[in-house]
Amino acid sequence: MKASVVALMGIGASAMAAVEPFSCPTELVGVDQQARQAPAGWQAAVEGPGESRHHLNGFTINLGPVSKSDGAIYDDVTEKKDARGHVTSTLVWQVKPLQDAYAVCSYYRTSVVLTRPLTGYTECKAVSRRTRDTQFRLEEASCR
Numbered sequence: 001m002k003a004s005v006v007a008l009m010g011i012g013a014s015a016m017a018a019v020e021p022f023s024c025p026t027e028l029v030g031v032d033q034q035a036r037q038a039p040a041g042w043q044a045a046v047e048g049p050g051e052s053r054h055h056l057n058g059f060t061i062n063l064g065p066v067s068k069s070d071g072a073i074y075d076d077v078t079e080k081k082d083a084r085g086h087v088t089s090t091l092v093w094q095v096k097p098l099q100d101a102y103a104v105c106s107y108y109r110t111s112v113v114l115t116r117p118l119t120g121y122t123e124c125k126a127v128s129r130r131t132r133d134t135q136f137r138l139e140e141a142s143c144r
Contacts, residue, residue, distance in 0.1 A: 024105035059141035
């Protein structure tokens with residue numbers, strides 16, 4: 001009887017184990033972009049030779065599949081400025097209480113996004129940086 005209870009407790013503990021943290025890939029490669037039909041008088045082309053490469057430029061938490069387009073507003077934002085005038089902005093979402101939430105990673109010059117369900121995760125954050133006189137650039141988006 002004791003062995004059964006201990007075994008059941010072990011199963012419950014492994015089922016409750018923390019999920020593996022993840023980060024959005026910083027680059028998306030191999031996106032097949034093409035125009036199905038070019039307007040009259042125009043020819044469709046792809047800029048540059050070789051495989052297309054798209055850097056991470058957006059991160060959101062969606063309430064439901066990405067086709068639903070219902071984003072969650074971040075819970076906290078902090079900005080830190082260093083001595084050189086560079087600014088780091090960090091957005092934080094508390095995702096544990098959210099139902100059917102998904103992380104959505106988006107990439108520059110493509111409408112292809114990567115999505116991942118957030119069941120079992122507690123927090124996600126996105127870190128952007130800018131140097132003096134530049135725009136913010138998303139450097140990291142992760143969940144744990």
